[in-house]
Amino acid sequence: MNLNTLAWRNLWRHKRRTLITASSIAFGVLLAVTFTGAGDYFYTRMIDAGANMGMGHITIAAPDFNRAPSSKKYLQRTEQLQQQLMQLDGIKSSMARIQGQAMFASAHKSIGGMFFAVDPEQENAENNLFIKAMVEGKMPVTASDKTIVLGVDLARKLKLTMGKKVVYTTTDKQGDIVSAIARVGGLFQTGSNEIDSAVALLPLHSVQKVLSYQQDEVSVIAVILHDQRHSHQLRDEMKKMNSFAHTEVLNWQQTQPDLAGMIAVDKSSNYISQLLIALLVAAGILNTMLMSVLERKREFGVMMALGLSPQSLFALVMLESFWLAVLGLIIGTIVTIPWYLFMSQTGIDLSAAYGDGFSFGGVLLDTVFKIRLFEESITAILIGLFTLSLCAGAYPAWRAGRVPPVESLKTI
Amino acid sequence: MEQTIVELKHLSKIYQQGELELKAVNDVSLTISKGDFAALCGPSGSGKTSILNLIGGLDEPTSGEVWLDKTELASLSKSELAEVRKNRIGFVFQSYNLIPVMTAYENAAFVLELQGVDKQTQQQRVMQTLADVGLAGLERRRPDEMSGGQQQRVAIARAIVTNPAIVLADEPTANVDSHTAEALLDLMQKLNEQQGITFLFSTHDQHVIDRAKRIIQVHDGKIAGDDVRV
Numbered sequence: 001m002n003l004n005t006l007a008w009r010n011l012w013r014h015k016r017r018t019l020i021t022a023s024s025i026a027f028g029v030l031l032a033v034t035f036t037g038a039g040d041y042f043y044t045r046m047i048d049a050g051a052n053m054g055m056g057h058i059t060i061a062a063p064d065f066n067r068a069p070s071s072k073k074y075l076q077r078t079e080q081l082q083q084q085l086m087q088l089d090g091i092k093s094s095m096a097r098i099q100g101q102a103m104f105a106s107a108h109k110s111i112g113g114m115f116f117a118v119d120p121e122q123e124n125a126e127n128n129l130f131i132k133a134m135v136e137g138k139m140p141v142t143a144s145d146k147t148i149v150l151g152v153d154l155a156r157k158l159k160l161t162m163g164k165k166v167v168y169t170t171t172d173k174q175g176d177i178v179s180a181i182a183r184v185g186g187l188f189q190t191g192s193n194e195i196d197s198a199v200a201l202l203p204l205h206s207v208q209k210v211l212s213y214q215q216d217e218v219s220v221i222a223v224i225l226h227d228q229r230h231s232h233q234l235r236d237e238m239k240k241m242n243s244f245a246h247t248e249v250l251n252w253q254q255t256q257p258d259l260a261g262m263i264a265v266d267k268s269s270n271y272i273s274q275l276l277i278a279l280l281v282a283a284g285i286l287n288t289m290l291m292s293v294l295e296r297k298r299e300f301g302v303m304m305a306l307g308l309s310p311q312s313l314f315a316l317v318m319l320e321s322f323w324l325a326v327l328g329l330i331i332g333t334i335v336t337i338p339w340y341l342f343m344s345q346t347g348i349d350l351s352a353a354y355g356d357g358f359s360f361g362g363v364l365l366d367t368v369f370k371i372r373l374f375e376e377s378i379t380a381i382l383i384g385l386f387t388l389s390l391c392a393g394a395y396p397a398w399r400a401g402r403v404p405p406v407e408s409l410k411t412i
Numbered sequence: 413m414e415q416t417i418v419e420l421k422h423l424s425k426i427y428q429q430g431e432l433e434l435k436a437v438n439d440v441s442l443t444i445s446k447g448d449f450a451a452l453c454g455p456s457g458s459g460k461t462s463i464l465n466l467i468g469g470l471d472e473p474t475s476g477e478v479w480l481d482k483t484e485l486a487s488l489s490k491s492e493l494a495e496v497r498k499n500r501i502g503f504v505f506q507s508y509n510l511i512p513v514m515t516a517y518e519n520a521a522f523v524l525e526l527q528g529v530d531k532q533t534q535q536q537r538v539m540q541t542l543a544d545v546g547l548a549g550l551e552r553r554r555p556d557e558m559s560g561g562q563q564q565r566v567a568i569a570r571a572i573v574t575n576p577a578i579v580l581a582d583e584p585t586a587n588v589d590s591h592t593a594e595a596l597l598d599l600m601q602k603l604n605e606q607q608g609i610t611f612l613f614s615t616h617d618q619h620v621i622d623r624a625k626r627i628i629q630v631h632d633g634k635i636a637g638d639d640v641r642v
Contacts, residue, residue: 009513307498
């Protein structure tokens, strides 16, 4: 009988103990999948929602625009730049936008806020959160329309309803104050008071005229990626391209440092929670293996007397840990798959506690708690728990191999 | 000329118990020759088991030398000692000490497996040895399905299946009834006479003493007598 078979049989000497320990590993898999899956899902939703709120996963702007936005800083040959972008793998869409500060005035009141001038042909509910959140009216039909879409709270404060006139005042590319008039064509409600009371959407070409921009001049190009995880790599690729030599290319971590910071903090606490769970699982395995080794001390002495080397004895106990880990991971996978399918497809609706949505890091999120695992997370969980199980078995294995046979045997 | 299998030269083993020094083996010199059927006899605590432990490389001497087939055991590493035990020594323990998750066949084949002997040879040797010890037909039984005598027969089969230079047997009849003890001794005597296997017992069982061809008296860690029966 080889060591592998012997290890497997040894594992079944105490069926209940083995199954309890394997179940603790399985429970570790379930918890790790839930925690990591929640993180993968939640962070992706936050990052995507943040990107759809204006700046994209990657933002291309004139140098220093991000630090100190101004109408004086703008991009040229936008169409050419967008064509270049679409040649890269991983780019879902790109939108040319003008963004800036403005004073919105109605017959009743003036309120400061910010505007996004967008091209309706490039924007839709998938890549623009405000369009997705429209509750009344519609987006401007063309980029030259003279309509404005307001956040519901901004409209309420200005006492505006559909079809009413708004005067917006901002500065043009020379730094001169300019004003234009628009009619309310739609209202959006994101659920975030900060956004709904301060943001307006305007047609791109109309604003270009007001700011004295040419048709291919905008302040930013917001780039939406198929997968936000590639933002670093794609940003670096863009930076190397000659077309973007005189622009500033930033990823979402740079344009939304608050969001990036909050995610980093949340990830850290998530990792700590997972580490604690892992330590509990490891303690269970260590306890089982140590008990198993101590109660077989005499048997190990016999084996060593018969010629089993300390290294082989170490290998035997490590193989027992290996099979225990494999068993735990198999049970864990069987138990976790239905849970994962339910949580990734249906999820748990938390609207009773949070209402229609909630804001995190300045980003609006829905209230259905779902999980989603990236491939690398699955690999990390399985390899992590497997390695942990082996590490937890290493000390008992080392102890088994170190005891002198005469002490294990007491008498031969 | 008799071939020496084991030679002990001024062997001592001192155990430290707090501030007390306990001389378990005290300046023992002894040779065991090929074909011996010898018994280390003496009361409990006389040092006979300690001598067996030292010969088997299970314990390290405080001073003196243990030679096994021209190899001095103190010069070997733990792994090399394991190799010597695997290839040159067979052990029979008082309480059988079979591996409980293995069948009789697998227990007997365990050392052959460690030696890397191929499966076919393993099967031939194990089946023959189990038949030699009277266990033909019981190969698939696990230790908890066998009597004490049957378990000890498996232990003897495990000890001799590799054709070791010497079989060290510590109180091999201590846990069995007198009828079984006689049967086990018959078996070991037959293996000694027919196959030339060298046996060294540690015992205070009169059955063993009566059968041994050589009686080595151990008292307070010293050899008090060494008689060969003709």
